[in-house]
Amino acid sequence: MLIPHALRHSHAVHLLVFGANIKYVSERLGHKSTHVTADTYLHITEKLEKESLDLYSNYINS
Template identity: 80%
Template sequence: MAYFLHKQNDRWLLSNVVRDYFKEVCKQANVPFLSPHALRHTHAVHLLESGANIKYVSERLGHKSVKVTADTYLHVTEKIENEALDLYSDYINF
């Protein structure tokens, strides 16, 4: 079972409690529900797309190895692919 640390009172919360609370907040805000894990995934992909070092992202997510981070989050997005092609184009035209 996953837990989240509540920063204001240093108490651990069960992941289902966090998910249920977040679901209610989304409902009240009239936005589609995304799980807290989906937000974590989006955050990790955005960091990687922005050029953040994968070692930094891995440590931020608490992974035991960079391989876990790469296998989980470093799927090729259109932005990453376009930037890689631009880098290659600049390289061969230098």
């Protein structure tokens, strides 16, 4: 049963990395709240952190 979990995990991370709304991902995974999704998946990728910081930097500098 590890493979279905790994696919679910990869799917969620890919959605988040490529910009899917966390609310959408949370509902798709059947989580009760976006906090569960964030706690489980958002720490996984440094790319999300870098992109968020870049967005903030662009906002400040515009």
